[in-house]
Amino acid sequence: MTKTIEVLIVDDERYSREELKHLLGEHQQIKIIGEADSGEAAVMRTIQLQPDVVFLDIDMPKMNGIQAAKSMKELKKVPLxxxxTAYPDFAADAFRIExxxxxLKPFEEDQLKDTIKRxxxxxxxxxxSEERVASPSSPHKLAIEGEDAITYLNPNDILYIYREEKWTQVVGKERExxxxxxxxxxxxxxxxxxxxxxxxxxxxxxxxxxxxxxxxNGAYHLEIKGRKETLTVSRNYIKGLRSKLEL
Known part of the structure; x- marks a missing residue:
């Protein structure tokens, strides 16, 4: 069975959104779950709807498509x-964002078919990749290589993890x-x-x-059991965090 691809369409021109919506609607595996007419609205709609893919125009006022994509890459679930766009000049910037x-507008049906296949x-x-990830009951532990030995840490004994310059710091119950x-x-x-x-x-x-x-500004501080420091929760993650924590 073909997996449904949930799509958000973003363009400040209504005609362009309608054209792309029509062309994508010809493909049964595509499900259009929303639209946005600006970069700012695109980020908010992505947080709300969590689409698989965002079809994104680049030349928009205030926050353009490249800037919007960079903001979306900070979200918990990053879409494809x-x-x-009508402008070929931004291709290099686009592929830096992966x-x-x-x-390119006007859209060609054959090119769109190739995009959907991709x-x-x-x-x-x-x-x-997700299917290969170990289950919670797996005995696998996190291997931490030191100068003299490899320490195996149970994930359930990790309080939090953060990135600092070139290192990832793992804060456990006993030590870091x-x-x-x-x-x-x-x-x-x-x-x-x-x-x-x-x-x-x-x-x-x-x-x-x-x-x-x-x-x-919509951000929160978070307290961890047994720790004196507080951690900052970005406003982009607070809704998802509360939905995970609260009954």
């Missing part, structure tokens, strides 16, 4: 990006450890456990969260 494709392939590879593994890679490995990203540089074990304290 397809830039759909866009799946770059469509999206299906990327999503299929992502699903296979340093790793060179990127935070994004650790997040994928720890997906079966109770970890949640609260900031672009922080992962926390939800089992040890004790309090959330309102701060300013």
């Amino acid at each position: 990006f397809v830039f759909a 866009a799946v494709d770059y469509l 999206l299906e392939k990327v999503m299929s590879l992502g699903s296979e 450890y340093q790793l060179r593994i990127p935070l994004k890679d650790l997040e994928a490995r720890l997906k079966p456990f109770s970890f949640f990203r609260i900031h672009k540089s922080y992962l926390v074990n939800l089992d040890y969260v004790s309090r959330l304290i309102p701060w300013f």
Whole structure:
């Protein structure tokens, strides 16, 4: 059975949104779940709807498509990006953001078919990776290589993890450890456990969260059991965090 691809269309021109919506509607695996007419609205709609893919115009006032995509890459669930624009000059910037494709207006049906095939392939590879992640009952532990030995740490004994310069710092119940593994890679490995990203540089074990304290501009401070320091929760993550924590 073909997996449904949930799509958000972003363009400040209504005609362009309607044209792309019509063309995408010809493909049964595509489900259009929303639209946005600005970069700012695109970020908010992505937080609310969590689409698989964002078809994103680039030349928009205030926050353009490249800037919007960069903001979305800080979210807990990062969508795939397809830039759909009249300007070829931004292609290099688009692929630095790891866009799946770059469509030029006016859209061609054959090019759009190729884009959808590419999206299906990327999503299929992502699903296979998720299936290979260990289950919560797995005996696998996090290996931390030191100068004299390899320490195996039970993920349930980790309070939080953060990135600082070239190192990833793992704060455990007993002590702290340093790793060179990127935070994004650790997040994928720890997906079966109770970890949640609260900031672009922080992962926390939800089992040890004790309090959330309102701060300013929609952000919060978070307290961890047994620790004196507080951690900052970015406003982009607070809704998802509360939905995970609260009954």
